[in-house]
Amino acid sequence: MRTKKALRYDEQKIKEIDSAISKFSQPLMSNSKWVKLIKQIVDNADEIKKILFKKVQNNKNGELYLDSESIFEFDYWQTGFEGNNSFNDWLEYREIEYLIFPKVIDSKTNQDLDRIFTLIKEVGEFYLELDENELKLVCYKI
Numbered sequence: 001m002r003t004k005k006a007l008r009y010d011e012q013k014i015k016e017i018d019s020a021i022s023k024f025s026q027p028l029m030s031n032s033k034w035v036k037l038i039k040q041i042v043d044n045a046d047e048i049k050k051i052l053f054k055k056v057q058n059n060k061n062g063e064l065y066l067d068s069e070s071i072f073e074f075d076y077w078q079t080g081f082e083g084n085n086s087f088n089d090w091l092e093y094r095e096i097e098y099l100i101f102p103k104v105i106d107s108k109t110n111q112d113l114d115r116i117f118t119l120i121k122e123v124g125e126f127y128l129e130l131d132e133n134e135l136k137l138v139c140y141k142i
Contacts, residue, residue, distance in 0.1 A: 017095045020056035024140035027094070028127045031079055034093040037137075040123045041066050047119065049111055052100040053085070056140065062086040064099070093139075101135040 021027070041048050045068040054061050063086040080092035101116050113135045120126055120137065127138040 016057050017092065021094065021140070024056075024142055026141040027139070028141060029093065029096075029139045031093055033124060033126075036123045037120065037126075038066065040119055042068060044119050047112065048101065048116055049109065050102055050105050052102065053091075054097045054100075055091075055095050056097045057095060060087075061100075062091075096139050098139055099137040101137075103133050 041051070045066065048066075051064040051066065052061050053064055064081065065084045065086070079094075080090060082090055085091050101111060101113060103110055103113055105111060113130060116135055117128060117130055120128065120135075127141070129136040129138065
């Protein structure tokens, strides 16, 4: 049973997300595309080592924690992540403005951005921007 305080928090969060989303002209992702993308990421976790994201509500960047051990068959995976991010909070797909796959993970490890680009394209059509430093998957158009 949810308390009134928890319900008010949820309502406020929804209002903040809705307000932030209204500034964009076009969403480029759906929940079903997210689920397919996450499955591809988990299935290829040995090649996709680091994923950053930006929330629509603010300029904070976070990191998604998805690896080969991630289990996403639960109902909540249909609309968002639970605790699989550096904010340690529920993260709805619709509040993610973009994902970034950085080339450099640390001084000894790089990601193959061309390979990640190909893996994402195997899932479907996405708005992707690729340069020598990162691959960006855009979720909203301005």
